[in-house]
Amino acid sequence: xxxxxxxxxxxxxxxxxxxxxxxxxxxNIKNSKEENRDxxxxxxxxxxxxxxxxxxxxxxFSEDILKTYCQNGSALAGHTIxxxxxxxxxxxxxxxxxxxxxxxxxxxxxxxxxxxRIFVLISDGECDEGSNWEAALFAGHHKLENLVAIxxxxxxxxxxxxxxxxxxxxxxxxxESFGWQVKEADGHNFKELEKTLLGLPxxxxxxxxxxxxxxxxxxxxxxxxxxxxxxxxxxxEQYDIAIKELDNYAKRIY
Amino acid sequence: MRKEFIETLIxxxxxxxxxxxxxxxxxxxxxxxxxxRFPERYVNCGIAEQNMMGVAAGMAMEGKKVYVYxxxxxxxxxxxxxxxxxxxxxxxxxxxxxxxxxxxYGTHGATHFAVEDIAVLRxxxxxxxxxxxxxxxxxxxxLQSGQTKNPTYxxxxxxxxxxxxxxxxxxxxxxxxxxxxxxxxxxxxxxxxDIMINVQKRLAEKNHHLKLLHLHTIKPIDEEALLKEIxxxxxxxxxxxxxxxxxxxxxxxxxxxxxxxNNITLKSIGVSxxxxxxxxxxxxxxxxxxxxxxxxxxxxLTELEKL
Numbered sequence: 001x002x003x004x005x006x007x008x009x010x011x012x013x014x015x016x017x018x019x020x021x022x023x024x025x026x027x028n029i030k031n032s033k034e035e036n037r038d039x040x041x042x043x044x045x046x047x048x049x050x051x052x053x054x055x056x057x058x059x060x061f062s063e064d065i066l067k068t069y070c071q072n073g074s075a076l077a078g079h080t081i082x083x084x085x086x087x088x089x090x091x092x093x094x095x096x097x098x099x100x101x102x103x104x105x106x107x108x109x110x111x112x113x114x115x116x117r118i119f120v121l122i123s124d125g126e127c128d129e130g131s132n133w134e135a136a137l138f139a140g141h142h143k144l145e146n147l148v149a150i151x152x153x154x155x156x157x158x159x160x161x162x163x164x165x166x167x168x169x170x171x172x173x174x175x176e177s178f179g180w181q182v183k184e185a186d187g188h189n190f191k192e193l194e195k196t197l198l199g200l201p202x203x204x205x206x207x208x209x210x211x212x213x214x215x216x217x218x219x220x221x222x223x224x225x226x227x228x229x230x231x232x233x234x235x236x237e238q239y240d241i242a243i244k245e246l247d248n249y250a251k252r253i254y
Numbered sequence: 255m256r257k258e259f260i261e262t263l264i265x266x267x268x269x270x271x272x273x274x275x276x277x278x279x280x281x282x283x284x285x286x287x288x289x290x291r292f293p294e295r296y297v298n299c300g301i302a303e304q305n306m307m308g309v310a311a312g313m314a315m316e317g318k319k320v321y322v323y324x325x326x327x328x329x330x331x332x333x334x335x336x337x338x339x340x341x342x343x344x345x346x347x348x349x350x351x352x353x354x355x356x357x358x359y360g361t362h363g364a365t366h367f368a369v370e371d372i373a374v375l376r377x378x379x380x381x382x383x384x385x386x387x388x389x390x391x392x393x394x395x396x397l398q399s400g401q402t403k404n405p406t407y408x409x410x411x412x413x414x415x416x417x418x419x420x421x422x423x424x425x426x427x428x429x430x431x432x433x434x435x436x437x438x439x440x441x442x443x444x445x446x447x448d449i450m451i452n453v454q455k456r457l458a459e460k461n462h463h464l465k466l467l468h469l470h471t472i473k474p475i476d477e478e479a480l481l482k483e484i485x486x487x488x489x490x491x492x493x494x495x496x497x498x499x500x501x502x503x504x505x506x507x508x509x510x511x512x513x514x515x516n517n518i519t520l521k522s523i524g525v526s527x528x529x530x531x532x533x534x535x536x537x538x539x540x541x542x543x544x545x546x547x548x549x550x551x552x553x554x555l556t557e558l559e560k561l
Binding site: 082089090091093094096097099100101102103104105106107108109111112130131134135137138141 | 294295297299300302304305306307308309310311312313314315316317318335336339340343344
């Protein structure tokens with residue numbers, strides 16, 4: 001057991017990652033650096049284990065490697081490190097960095113007239129960081145149609161509810177006013193997510209953003225919407241219950 | 255030397271289509287020629303330096319060679335974490351060009367002083383730091399650093415006076431030797447060299463013949479080459495328009511300690527602690543901090559006479 005934190009954040013976004021990696025992103029599993037792949041940046045780098053698990057299940061590397069997560073000497077850190085395993089594009093961990101980097105990638109693709117897309121997953125609490133709003137302004141101004149942001153909006157940030165810490169609402173209107181096309185979706189409904197993502201780009205000459213309504217700790221009854229699972233690791237007993245519940249959860253949403 | 259920088263960059267950009275210039279909404283009467291020549295490869299990112307550094311990183315990840323311009327406080331301090339995480343950590347081909355070394359913007363006030371940039375940037379792995387003293391160094395070092403792929407920080411002084419001979423060969427990583435002497439060594443950085451050339455001359459008139467080195471490449475330093483120049487001397491003076499903490503004085507001190515050299519005295523001259531309650535032109539601020547030519551000359555002379 002890694003005894004690492006952020007399991008609630010992982011379960012909040014892993015369904016989004018699943019839809020992206022199995023249905024949406026243009027990838028080459030055998031050559032993770034293929035030039036015209038779609039790029040994905042996990043700007044909320046603390047959900048690293050959700051990304052590692054998704055990449056392993058998608059076939060980028062052996063699932064055995066997952067056992068080293070957060071173990072001494074492992075490259076699988078609690079926040080993603082570029083190229084720690086095939087498929088991890090950017091080192092993240094400090095919030096508010098992924099979107100500007102994604103913009104740099106999107107701008108390069110646009111200048112080079114390449115049709116690849118850049119996806120950036122950000123968290124709701126991350127929207128407190130001013131750099132995201134600098135980035136939002138830039139992407140709208142430069143009409144980066146190949147840029148897609150997804151907000152994992154579980155409404156709980158590090159130390160409280162987002163509407164109590166720093167209210168983000170009206171979130172949709174904020175992004176719209178920065179020149180983005182916004183859609184909302186249930187972040188745990190595979191069909192709805194897929195349908196929404198297949199509609200990209202939402203409008204010509206606009207960056208797209210999906211506000212995905214999610215639950216922190218989704219799929220495990222005692223973790224759902226519980227701030228403490230931003231930090232805790234399950235006991236063996238909790239782990240066994242969680243695994244059972246997740247099996248049922250998976251059957252329900254697949 | 256702004257002219258030499260932008261001319262050299264344009265020369266590089268003519269040959270390399272991957273060169274881009276990002277700008278934090280500054281550079282009036284400086285960057286226009288680049289914009290005119292390469293409108294598709296010039297982006298004014300607005301007054302948003304954190305985003306600009308991230309954008310530079312993202313572009314460099316896609317194989318672009320990105321130059322980023324602003325004045326030092328905004329190009330370095332405002333977005334330090336972006337430089338640390340996005341650029342240095344990923345070891346990307348991004349060159350940060352910071353204008354306004356030392357008290358160049360002296361009348362603008364302490365927000366615009368650039369006397370801590372070396373201290374904060376030299377701790378970052380992968381980053382090369384260059385502080386050219388004159389147009390000749392600027393042209394050659396911009397060209398040389400243009401061939402490298404790692405992150406680079408260029409301090410853009412405003413000095414237009416040539417301190418080198420036109421055919422002097424400047425080599426990145428090796429100190430420039432401007433004068434030879436056996437009565438001690440002066441090490442300086444940036445266009446502050448101009449002052450130290452005069453100080454060296456005045457000391458020579460008093461029969462103190464000091465060697466004068468310019469450490470244009472602050473990181474990485476070829477320690478062997480540097481030690482070769484100072485070994486056998488009794489005293490080394492460092493002089494800089496930068497804080498004493500973390501500047502060239504600190505750097506030389508570390509090198510002497512690390513190499514167990516205890517028979518050379520080190521005297522560091524630079525900007526002392528404290529935010530000044532006054533502002534003034536560069537010359538005025540130098541006097542305020544006792545790093546003007548006369549003050550430095552007297553300090554060094556006093557030390558030499560003690561020997």
